[in-house]
Amino acid sequence: MLPREYLLRRRVWAGIGLAVIVALASGASWLTDFDLARALRAFPEAAGWAVANFVPDAAAWRRLPKILDKLNETILMAVASSTVAALFALVFAIAGARTTAVHPWAGLVSRGVATVFRNIDVSAWALILLFSFGQSAYTGYLALFFVTFGFLVRVMIETIDEVSTDSVEALRATGAAYTAIISQSVIPACLPRMLSWLLFMIETNIRSATLVGILTGTGIGFQFDLYYKSFNYPAASLLVLVVVLAVLAIEVSSNAIRRAVL
Protein backbone atom coordinates (compact mmCIF):
# COMPACT_ATOMS: atom_id res chain seq x y z
CA MET A 1 0.00 0.00 0.00
CA LEU A 2 1.27 3.48 -0.85
CA PRO A 3 2.02 5.65 2.16
CA ARG A 4 -0.40 8.28 0.98
CA GLU A 5 -3.18 5.74 0.61
CA TYR A 6 -2.39 4.38 4.06
CA LEU A 7 -2.56 7.83 5.63
CA LEU A 8 -5.81 8.62 3.83
CA ARG A 9 -7.38 5.40 5.02
CA ARG A 10 -6.32 6.12 8.57
CA ARG A 11 -7.77 9.60 8.38
CA VAL A 12 -11.08 8.22 7.12
CA TRP A 13 -11.21 5.76 10.01
CA ALA A 14 -10.38 8.46 12.52
CA GLY A 15 -13.17 10.60 11.05
CA ILE A 16 -15.68 7.76 11.31
CA GLY A 17 -14.61 7.07 14.89
CA LEU A 18 -15.02 10.71 15.82
CA ALA A 19 -18.45 10.88 14.19
CA VAL A 20 -19.60 7.79 16.12
CA ILE A 21 -18.38 9.31 19.40
CA VAL A 22 -20.11 12.63 18.73
CA ALA A 23 -23.35 10.87 17.76
CA LEU A 24 -23.20 8.70 20.90
CA ALA A 25 -22.51 11.68 23.13
CA SER A 26 -25.30 13.84 21.70
CA GLY A 27 -27.78 10.96 21.74
CA ALA A 28 -26.99 10.17 25.36
CA SER A 29 -27.13 13.87 26.31
CA TRP A 30 -30.55 14.19 24.70
CA LEU A 31 -31.87 11.09 26.48
CA THR A 32 -30.65 12.14 29.91
CA ASP A 33 -31.31 15.85 29.51
CA PHE A 34 -27.63 16.55 30.03
CA ASP A 35 -26.19 19.89 29.00
CA LEU A 36 -22.43 20.08 28.61
CA ALA A 37 -22.39 23.88 28.81
CA ARG A 38 -24.30 23.76 32.11
CA ALA A 39 -21.93 21.08 33.38
CA LEU A 40 -18.89 23.20 32.58
CA ARG A 41 -20.48 26.18 34.33
CA ALA A 42 -21.23 23.98 37.35
CA PHE A 43 -17.52 23.48 38.01
CA PRO A 44 -16.57 27.04 39.05
CA GLU A 45 -19.91 27.37 40.86
CA ALA A 46 -19.32 24.19 42.87
CA ALA A 47 -15.74 25.16 43.62
CA GLY A 48 -16.79 28.61 44.82
CA TRP A 49 -19.53 27.13 46.95
CA ALA A 50 -17.19 24.54 48.44
CA VAL A 51 -14.54 27.10 49.39
CA ALA A 52 -17.16 29.28 51.09
CA ASN A 53 -19.35 26.64 52.76
CA PHE A 54 -17.73 23.23 52.66
CA VAL A 55 -15.16 23.80 55.38
CA PRO A 56 -15.24 22.24 58.85
CA ASP A 57 -15.94 24.73 61.65
CA ALA A 58 -15.61 24.44 65.43
CA ALA A 59 -19.06 22.86 65.80
CA ALA A 60 -18.18 20.27 63.17
CA TRP A 61 -14.97 19.26 64.97
CA ARG A 62 -17.03 18.54 68.08
CA ARG A 63 -18.91 15.94 66.02
CA LEU A 64 -15.66 14.14 65.16
CA PRO A 65 -16.12 11.29 67.70
CA LYS A 66 -19.56 10.52 66.25
CA ILE A 67 -18.18 10.58 62.69
CA LEU A 68 -15.26 8.32 63.61
CA ASP A 69 -17.67 5.93 65.29
CA LYS A 70 -19.76 5.68 62.11
CA LEU A 71 -16.64 5.34 59.97
CA ASN A 72 -15.51 2.49 62.17
CA GLU A 73 -18.87 0.79 61.72
CA THR A 74 -18.63 1.14 57.93
CA ILE A 75 -15.05 -0.12 57.69
CA LEU A 76 -15.92 -3.13 59.84
CA MET A 77 -18.92 -3.80 57.63
CA ALA A 78 -16.75 -3.75 54.50
CA VAL A 79 -14.07 -5.98 56.05
CA ALA A 80 -16.45 -8.50 57.60
CA SER A 81 -18.74 -8.90 54.60
CA SER A 82 -15.79 -9.24 52.20
CA THR A 83 -13.93 -11.73 54.41
CA VAL A 84 -16.95 -13.96 54.94
CA ALA A 85 -17.75 -13.70 51.22
CA ALA A 86 -14.19 -14.81 50.44
CA LEU A 87 -14.65 -17.94 52.56
CA PHE A 88 -17.83 -18.90 50.74
CA ALA A 89 -16.32 -17.95 47.39
CA LEU A 90 -13.31 -20.20 48.03
CA VAL A 91 -15.57 -23.24 48.45
CA PHE A 92 -17.59 -22.39 45.34
CA ALA A 93 -14.45 -21.62 43.34
CA ILE A 94 -12.81 -24.95 44.24
CA ALA A 95 -16.02 -26.73 43.28
CA GLY A 96 -16.29 -24.70 40.09
CA ALA A 97 -12.75 -24.36 38.73
CA ARG A 98 -11.93 -26.65 35.82
CA THR A 99 -8.79 -27.89 37.59
CA THR A 100 -10.46 -28.91 40.83
CA ALA A 101 -14.11 -29.41 39.86
CA VAL A 102 -15.87 -32.22 41.69
CA HIS A 103 -18.18 -32.67 38.70
CA PRO A 104 -18.46 -30.86 35.35
CA TRP A 105 -21.94 -29.65 36.35
CA ALA A 106 -20.63 -28.19 39.59
CA GLY A 107 -18.65 -25.69 37.55
CA LEU A 108 -21.71 -24.65 35.60
CA VAL A 109 -23.81 -24.21 38.73
CA SER A 110 -21.17 -22.30 40.68
CA ARG A 111 -20.40 -19.99 37.71
CA GLY A 112 -24.11 -19.41 37.11
CA VAL A 113 -24.86 -18.56 40.74
CA ALA A 114 -21.88 -16.21 40.85
CA THR A 115 -22.93 -14.49 37.60
CA VAL A 116 -26.37 -13.67 38.99
CA PHE A 117 -25.00 -12.48 42.32
CA ARG A 118 -22.41 -10.09 40.91
CA ASN A 119 -24.54 -8.70 38.08
CA ILE A 120 -27.30 -7.46 40.35
CA ASP A 121 -25.84 -4.15 41.50
CA VAL A 122 -25.12 -3.67 45.20
CA SER A 123 -27.72 -0.88 45.37
CA ALA A 124 -30.33 -3.20 43.83
CA TRP A 125 -29.47 -5.89 46.40
CA ALA A 126 -29.89 -3.33 49.15
CA LEU A 127 -33.33 -2.35 47.82
CA ILE A 128 -34.37 -6.02 47.62
CA LEU A 129 -33.06 -6.81 51.10
CA LEU A 130 -34.77 -3.76 52.61
CA PHE A 131 -38.11 -5.60 52.32
CA SER A 132 -37.21 -8.27 54.85
CA PHE A 133 -34.26 -6.90 56.84
CA GLY A 134 -35.44 -3.30 57.03
CA GLN A 135 -33.10 -0.46 57.87
CA SER A 136 -30.67 -2.62 59.86
CA ALA A 137 -27.00 -3.43 59.42
CA TYR A 138 -28.01 -6.86 58.05
CA THR A 139 -29.21 -5.27 54.82
CA GLY A 140 -25.86 -3.65 54.14
CA TYR A 141 -23.85 -6.69 55.18
CA LEU A 142 -25.83 -9.01 52.95
CA ALA A 143 -25.86 -6.66 49.94
CA LEU A 144 -22.07 -6.30 50.07
CA PHE A 145 -21.70 -10.01 50.79
CA PHE A 146 -23.69 -11.09 47.73
CA VAL A 147 -21.87 -8.89 45.21
CA THR A 148 -18.44 -9.63 46.69
CA PHE A 149 -19.18 -13.34 46.69
CA GLY A 150 -20.17 -13.24 43.02
CA PHE A 151 -17.07 -11.30 42.03
CA LEU A 152 -14.63 -13.37 44.11
CA VAL A 153 -15.94 -16.71 42.81
CA ARG A 154 -15.13 -15.53 39.31
CA VAL A 155 -11.60 -14.29 40.02
CA MET A 156 -10.80 -17.24 42.31
CA ILE A 157 -11.83 -19.69 39.58
CA GLU A 158 -9.52 -17.84 37.18
CA THR A 159 -6.73 -17.93 39.77
CA ILE A 160 -7.03 -21.65 40.46
CA ASP A 161 -7.12 -22.52 36.76
CA GLU A 162 -4.12 -20.30 36.04
CA VAL A 163 -1.91 -21.21 38.99
CA SER A 164 -2.68 -24.81 39.89
CA THR A 165 -3.45 -26.76 36.72
CA ASP A 166 -0.01 -28.33 36.34
CA SER A 167 0.62 -29.19 39.98
CA VAL A 168 -2.82 -30.71 40.40
CA GLU A 169 -2.25 -32.95 37.39
CA ALA A 170 1.10 -34.02 38.78
CA LEU A 171 -0.32 -34.75 42.23
CA ARG A 172 -3.26 -36.66 40.77
CA ALA A 173 -0.75 -38.84 38.91
CA THR A 174 0.97 -39.67 42.21
CA GLY A 175 -2.36 -40.79 43.63
CA ALA A 176 -2.74 -38.03 46.21
CA ALA A 177 -6.21 -37.70 47.75
CA TYR A 178 -8.48 -34.89 46.58
CA THR A 179 -8.60 -33.18 49.99
CA ALA A 180 -4.82 -33.38 50.27
CA ILE A 181 -4.35 -31.82 46.83
CA ILE A 182 -6.67 -28.94 47.76
CA SER A 183 -5.22 -28.25 51.22
CA GLN A 184 -1.54 -28.91 50.45
CA SER A 185 -1.21 -27.57 46.92
CA VAL A 186 -4.10 -25.51 45.55
CA ILE A 187 -4.80 -23.29 48.55
CA PRO A 188 -1.19 -22.51 49.50
CA ALA A 189 -0.29 -21.72 45.89
CA CYS A 190 -3.31 -19.52 45.22
CA LEU A 191 -3.53 -17.83 48.62
CA PRO A 192 -1.39 -14.74 47.90
CA ARG A 193 -3.34 -13.90 44.75
CA MET A 194 -6.68 -14.55 46.43
CA LEU A 195 -5.68 -12.36 49.35
CA SER A 196 -4.79 -9.63 46.90
CA TRP A 197 -8.29 -9.82 45.38
CA LEU A 198 -9.84 -9.82 48.84
CA LEU A 199 -7.97 -6.63 49.73
CA PHE A 200 -9.08 -5.09 46.44
CA MET A 201 -12.70 -5.94 47.29
CA ILE A 202 -12.39 -4.48 50.80
CA GLU A 203 -11.24 -1.19 49.27
CA THR A 204 -14.13 -1.23 46.81
CA ASN A 205 -16.61 -2.16 49.52
CA ILE A 206 -15.71 0.74 51.78
CA ARG A 207 -16.88 3.05 48.99
CA SER A 208 -19.92 0.86 48.28
CA ALA A 209 -20.76 0.70 51.99
CA THR A 210 -21.08 4.47 52.00
CA LEU A 211 -23.61 4.24 49.18
CA VAL A 212 -25.48 1.34 50.75
CA GLY A 213 -25.55 3.23 54.05
CA ILE A 214 -27.51 6.06 52.42
CA LEU A 215 -30.14 3.56 51.25
CA THR A 216 -30.31 1.50 54.45
CA GLY A 217 -29.81 4.18 57.10
CA THR A 218 -26.56 2.83 58.55
CA GLY A 219 -22.94 3.85 58.94
CA ILE A 220 -21.08 6.78 57.50
CA GLY A 221 -23.33 7.08 54.43
CA PHE A 222 -26.38 7.67 56.59
CA GLN A 223 -24.49 10.16 58.74
CA PHE A 224 -23.50 12.09 55.61
CA ASP A 225 -27.10 12.02 54.41
CA LEU A 226 -28.26 13.43 57.77
CA TYR A 227 -25.79 16.33 57.67
CA TYR A 228 -26.42 16.92 53.98
CA LYS A 229 -30.20 17.04 54.27
CA SER A 230 -30.08 19.34 57.28
CA PHE A 231 -27.70 21.67 55.38
CA ASN A 232 -25.00 21.10 57.99
CA TYR A 233 -22.25 21.42 55.38
CA PRO A 234 -19.35 22.04 57.80
CA ALA A 235 -20.01 18.68 59.47
CA ALA A 236 -20.50 17.00 56.08
CA SER A 237 -17.15 18.40 54.91
CA LEU A 238 -15.36 17.03 57.96
CA LEU A 239 -16.98 13.67 57.27
CA VAL A 240 -15.74 13.68 53.67
CA LEU A 241 -12.25 14.59 54.88
CA VAL A 242 -12.27 11.68 57.33
CA VAL A 243 -13.48 9.27 54.62
CA VAL A 244 -10.76 10.43 52.23
CA LEU A 245 -8.05 9.90 54.85
CA ALA A 246 -9.40 6.47 55.78
CA VAL A 247 -9.68 5.29 52.17
CA LEU A 248 -6.18 6.54 51.34
CA ALA A 249 -4.71 4.84 54.42
CA ILE A 250 -6.39 1.53 53.59
CA GLU A 251 -5.37 1.80 49.94
CA VAL A 252 -1.73 2.47 50.80
CA SER A 253 -1.50 -0.43 53.26
CA SER A 254 -3.34 -2.89 51.03
CA ASN A 255 -1.18 -1.90 48.05
CA ALA A 256 1.93 -2.47 50.16
CA ILE A 257 0.72 -5.92 51.20
CA ARG A 258 -0.24 -6.83 47.65
CA ARG A 259 3.12 -5.75 46.28
CA ALA A 260 4.89 -7.80 48.93
CA VAL A 261 2.95 -11.04 48.51
CA LEU A 262 2.55 -11.21 44.73
Place this chain on the structure above:
Amino acid sequence: MTTLPPRPFSGVRWLVRTTLAVLALLTIVAFATFDSRSVDVGKATAEFLAGFQRLLLEPRLENVTFVELLEQLAITVALGALTTLIGAAVAFVAALGVARNLAPRWLSLVINSVTALVRAVPTVLWVLLFAVSAGLGSVAAVIGMSFHSAGYLIKAYAESFEEIERGTLEALEASGATWWQIVAQAVVPSSVTALLSWTFVRFEINFSTAIAMGAAAGAGGIGFDMFMASGFYLDLRELGAFTYAVLAFAIALEWFATRTTARIHRPG
Protein backbone atom coordinates in the same frame (compact mmCIF):
# COMPACT_ATOMS: atom_id res chain seq x y z
CA MET B 1 8.45 -42.49 58.72
CA THR B 2 11.06 -39.79 58.52
CA THR B 3 10.11 -36.36 59.76
CA LEU B 4 10.69 -33.54 57.36
CA PRO B 5 12.95 -30.68 58.45
CA PRO B 6 11.02 -27.53 59.43
CA ARG B 7 10.18 -25.30 56.50
CA PRO B 8 12.44 -22.25 56.20
CA PHE B 9 10.89 -18.96 57.29
CA SER B 10 9.13 -17.23 54.44
CA GLY B 11 8.32 -13.53 54.69
CA VAL B 12 5.52 -13.82 52.18
CA ARG B 13 3.85 -16.66 54.05
CA TRP B 14 4.15 -14.72 57.30
CA LEU B 15 2.60 -11.61 55.75
CA VAL B 16 -0.26 -13.55 54.18
CA ARG B 17 -1.02 -15.26 57.48
CA THR B 18 -0.80 -12.08 59.52
CA THR B 19 -3.08 -10.23 57.12
CA LEU B 20 -5.60 -13.04 57.20
CA ALA B 21 -5.45 -13.13 61.00
CA VAL B 22 -6.07 -9.38 61.20
CA LEU B 23 -9.01 -9.64 58.80
CA ALA B 24 -10.46 -12.55 60.78
CA LEU B 25 -10.11 -10.58 64.01
CA LEU B 26 -11.79 -7.51 62.49
CA THR B 27 -14.60 -9.73 61.22
CA ILE B 28 -15.17 -11.10 64.73
CA VAL B 29 -15.17 -7.58 66.15
CA ALA B 30 -17.64 -6.52 63.46
CA PHE B 31 -20.09 -9.26 64.31
CA ALA B 32 -19.67 -8.70 68.05
CA THR B 33 -20.50 -4.99 67.79
CA PHE B 34 -23.21 -5.50 65.21
CA ASP B 35 -26.10 -3.00 65.22
CA SER B 36 -28.92 -5.48 64.65
CA ARG B 37 -31.76 -3.06 65.59
CA SER B 38 -33.79 -5.95 67.01
CA VAL B 39 -34.28 -7.69 63.67
CA ASP B 40 -35.28 -11.33 64.10
CA VAL B 41 -32.75 -12.99 61.78
CA GLY B 42 -34.60 -16.27 61.41
CA LYS B 43 -37.86 -14.57 60.53
CA ALA B 44 -36.19 -12.04 58.25
CA THR B 45 -34.23 -14.74 56.42
CA ALA B 46 -37.39 -16.79 55.85
CA GLU B 47 -39.14 -13.64 54.66
CA PHE B 48 -36.24 -12.80 52.38
CA LEU B 49 -36.20 -16.25 50.79
CA ALA B 50 -39.96 -16.16 50.22
CA GLY B 51 -39.71 -12.61 48.91
CA PHE B 52 -36.78 -13.39 46.65
CA GLN B 53 -38.71 -16.31 45.24
CA ARG B 54 -41.67 -14.04 44.42
CA LEU B 55 -39.30 -11.49 42.94
CA LEU B 56 -37.76 -14.10 40.64
CA LEU B 57 -40.84 -16.14 39.79
CA GLU B 58 -43.66 -13.59 39.67
CA PRO B 59 -42.24 -10.40 38.18
CA ARG B 60 -44.75 -8.00 36.64
CA LEU B 61 -45.05 -4.28 35.99
CA GLU B 62 -47.57 -2.14 37.82
CA ASN B 63 -46.69 1.56 37.92
CA VAL B 64 -44.76 1.78 34.66
CA THR B 65 -45.42 0.22 31.25
CA PHE B 66 -42.96 -2.00 29.44
CA VAL B 67 -42.09 0.82 27.04
CA GLU B 68 -41.40 3.13 30.00
CA LEU B 69 -39.17 0.46 31.52
CA LEU B 70 -37.14 0.33 28.31
CA GLU B 71 -36.98 4.14 28.29
CA GLN B 72 -35.66 4.21 31.85
CA LEU B 73 -33.15 1.48 31.07
CA ALA B 74 -32.02 3.51 28.06
CA ILE B 75 -31.54 6.56 30.29
CA THR B 76 -29.37 4.53 32.68
CA VAL B 77 -27.34 3.18 29.76
CA ALA B 78 -26.98 6.72 28.39
CA LEU B 79 -25.77 7.99 31.78
CA GLY B 80 -23.19 5.22 31.82
CA ALA B 81 -22.13 6.00 28.25
CA LEU B 82 -21.81 9.75 28.86
CA THR B 83 -19.68 9.32 31.96
CA THR B 84 -17.54 6.80 30.12
CA LEU B 85 -16.97 9.19 27.20
CA ILE B 86 -16.15 12.14 29.46
CA GLY B 87 -13.92 9.96 31.61
CA ALA B 88 -12.17 8.64 28.51
CA ALA B 89 -11.56 12.12 27.07
CA VAL B 90 -10.09 13.43 30.33
CA ALA B 91 -8.14 10.23 30.93
CA PHE B 92 -6.58 10.20 27.47
CA VAL B 93 -4.96 13.59 28.01
CA ALA B 94 -4.03 12.90 31.63
CA ALA B 95 -2.60 9.45 30.86
CA LEU B 96 -0.15 11.00 28.39
CA GLY B 97 1.13 12.92 31.39
CA VAL B 98 1.34 9.79 33.55
CA ALA B 99 2.93 7.20 31.25
CA ARG B 100 6.56 6.82 32.32
CA ASN B 101 7.87 6.59 28.76
CA LEU B 102 6.16 9.79 27.61
CA ALA B 103 6.09 12.20 30.55
CA PRO B 104 8.54 13.63 33.06
CA ARG B 105 8.50 11.95 36.46
CA TRP B 106 7.26 14.95 38.42
CA LEU B 107 4.21 15.36 36.18
CA SER B 108 3.14 11.75 36.55
CA LEU B 109 3.61 12.02 40.31
CA VAL B 110 1.37 15.11 40.46
CA ILE B 111 -1.37 13.58 38.31
CA ASN B 112 -1.27 10.29 40.22
CA SER B 113 -1.61 12.06 43.55
CA VAL B 114 -4.59 14.10 42.36
CA THR B 115 -6.20 10.93 40.97
CA ALA B 116 -5.72 9.08 44.26
CA LEU B 117 -7.35 11.96 46.13
CA VAL B 118 -10.27 12.13 43.70
CA ARG B 119 -10.83 8.37 43.91
CA ALA B 120 -10.82 8.40 47.70
CA VAL B 121 -14.16 10.24 47.71
CA PRO B 122 -16.97 7.75 46.99
CA THR B 123 -18.92 8.49 43.79
CA VAL B 124 -22.19 9.06 45.62
CA LEU B 125 -20.58 11.86 47.65
CA TRP B 126 -19.23 13.53 44.48
CA VAL B 127 -22.70 13.46 42.96
CA LEU B 128 -24.37 14.88 46.07
CA LEU B 129 -21.71 17.60 46.40
CA PHE B 130 -22.30 18.78 42.84
CA ALA B 131 -26.04 18.54 43.38
CA VAL B 132 -25.84 21.40 45.91
CA SER B 133 -24.98 23.95 43.23
CA ALA B 134 -26.24 22.21 40.06
CA GLY B 135 -29.38 20.67 41.58
CA LEU B 136 -30.26 16.97 41.70
CA GLY B 137 -30.36 15.60 38.18
CA SER B 138 -28.32 14.45 35.25
CA VAL B 139 -25.77 17.29 35.34
CA ALA B 140 -24.69 16.58 38.92
CA ALA B 141 -24.87 12.82 38.31
CA VAL B 142 -22.73 12.88 35.17
CA ILE B 143 -20.09 15.19 36.67
CA GLY B 144 -19.95 13.21 39.91
CA MET B 145 -19.70 9.84 38.15
CA SER B 146 -17.07 11.08 35.72
CA PHE B 147 -14.48 11.53 38.48
CA HIS B 148 -13.99 7.84 39.21
CA SER B 149 -14.48 7.00 35.55
CA ALA B 150 -11.55 9.25 34.64
CA GLY B 151 -9.41 8.09 37.56
CA TYR B 152 -9.80 4.44 36.60
CA LEU B 153 -9.11 5.06 32.91
CA ILE B 154 -6.05 7.24 33.58
CA LYS B 155 -4.37 4.28 35.25
CA ALA B 156 -5.48 1.81 32.57
CA TYR B 157 -4.53 4.06 29.63
CA ALA B 158 -1.16 4.96 31.13
CA GLU B 159 -0.35 1.26 31.54
CA SER B 160 -1.32 0.64 27.91
CA PHE B 161 0.91 3.50 26.78
CA GLU B 162 3.79 2.13 28.84
CA GLU B 163 3.67 -1.15 26.94
CA ILE B 164 5.02 0.58 23.83
CA GLU B 165 8.66 -0.31 23.38
CA ARG B 166 11.15 2.34 24.30
CA GLY B 167 13.11 1.58 21.11
CA THR B 168 10.21 2.66 18.91
CA LEU B 169 9.92 5.97 20.70
CA GLU B 170 13.68 6.55 20.65
CA ALA B 171 13.85 5.83 16.94
CA LEU B 172 11.10 8.35 16.24
CA GLU B 173 12.74 10.92 18.47
CA ALA B 174 16.06 10.43 16.70
CA SER B 175 14.40 10.93 13.34
CA GLY B 176 13.23 14.34 14.53
CA ALA B 177 9.56 13.65 15.24
CA THR B 178 7.94 16.05 17.71
CA TRP B 179 6.27 14.77 20.89
CA TRP B 180 2.81 15.25 19.38
CA GLN B 181 3.82 13.40 16.21
CA ILE B 182 5.06 10.50 18.31
CA VAL B 183 1.76 10.41 20.21
CA ALA B 184 -0.43 10.65 17.11
CA GLN B 185 1.57 8.33 14.83
CA ALA B 186 3.00 5.71 17.21
CA VAL B 187 1.42 5.75 20.66
CA VAL B 188 -2.25 5.98 19.70
CA PRO B 189 -2.23 3.54 16.76
CA SER B 190 -0.41 0.83 18.68
CA SER B 191 -2.50 1.06 21.85
CA VAL B 192 -5.93 1.75 20.36
CA THR B 193 -7.21 -1.81 20.91
CA ALA B 194 -6.21 -1.80 24.55
CA LEU B 195 -7.74 1.65 25.05
CA LEU B 196 -11.06 0.52 23.55
CA SER B 197 -11.12 -2.62 25.71
CA TRP B 198 -10.48 -0.70 28.89
CA THR B 199 -13.10 1.87 27.95
CA PHE B 200 -15.64 -0.90 27.50
CA VAL B 201 -14.73 -2.46 30.85
CA ARG B 202 -15.32 0.92 32.44
CA PHE B 203 -18.65 1.28 30.66
CA GLU B 204 -19.71 -1.96 32.35
CA ILE B 205 -18.83 -0.46 35.74
CA ASN B 206 -20.46 2.88 34.90
CA PHE B 207 -23.70 1.15 33.98
CA SER B 208 -24.03 -0.30 37.48
CA THR B 209 -22.89 2.97 39.04
CA ALA B 210 -25.66 4.71 37.08
CA ILE B 211 -28.22 2.33 38.62
CA ALA B 212 -26.89 3.10 42.08
CA MET B 213 -26.91 6.86 41.51
CA GLY B 214 -30.49 6.66 40.26
CA ALA B 215 -31.45 4.94 43.50
CA ALA B 216 -29.39 7.00 45.96
CA ALA B 217 -28.67 10.38 44.36
CA GLY B 218 -31.62 11.31 42.12
CA ALA B 219 -29.88 10.59 38.83
CA GLY B 220 -33.04 9.14 37.27
CA GLY B 221 -33.25 6.07 35.08
CA ILE B 222 -34.08 2.55 36.16
CA GLY B 223 -32.31 2.91 39.51
CA PHE B 224 -34.86 5.52 40.54
CA ASP B 225 -37.74 3.22 39.51
CA MET B 226 -36.21 0.44 41.59
CA PHE B 227 -35.94 2.83 44.52
CA MET B 228 -39.62 3.76 44.14
CA ALA B 229 -40.74 0.12 43.82
CA SER B 230 -38.78 -0.75 46.95
CA GLY B 231 -39.23 2.22 49.25
CA PHE B 232 -42.47 3.83 48.06
CA TYR B 233 -44.77 1.25 46.45
CA LEU B 234 -43.33 -1.69 48.46
CA ASP B 235 -43.87 -3.78 45.33
CA LEU B 236 -41.54 -6.79 45.26
CA ARG B 237 -42.95 -8.13 42.02
CA GLU B 238 -42.37 -4.90 40.13
CA LEU B 239 -38.87 -4.72 41.64
CA GLY B 240 -38.42 -8.21 40.20
CA ALA B 241 -39.23 -6.97 36.69
CA PHE B 242 -36.67 -4.17 37.03
CA THR B 243 -34.11 -6.59 38.45
CA TYR B 244 -34.52 -8.86 35.43
CA ALA B 245 -34.07 -5.94 33.04
CA VAL B 246 -30.89 -4.81 34.78
CA LEU B 247 -29.54 -8.34 35.16
CA ALA B 248 -30.10 -9.18 31.49
CA PHE B 249 -28.27 -6.06 30.34
CA ALA B 250 -25.40 -6.53 32.79
CA ILE B 251 -24.88 -10.17 31.84
CA ALA B 252 -24.93 -9.25 28.13
CA LEU B 253 -22.27 -6.59 28.79
CA GLU B 254 -20.14 -8.99 30.81
CA TRP B 255 -20.40 -11.67 28.14
CA PHE B 256 -19.38 -9.20 25.45
CA ALA B 257 -16.55 -7.84 27.59
CA THR B 258 -15.03 -11.23 28.40
CA ARG B 259 -15.16 -12.15 24.72
CA THR B 260 -13.47 -8.97 23.54
CA THR B 261 -11.16 -8.17 26.45
CA ALA B 262 -9.92 -11.62 27.36
CA ARG B 263 -6.37 -10.61 26.56
CA ILE B 264 -6.09 -7.60 28.86
CA HIS B 265 -5.73 -7.99 32.59
CA ARG B 266 -8.21 -6.52 34.96
CA PRO B 267 -6.98 -4.33 37.81
CA GLY B 268 -6.04 -5.90 41.09
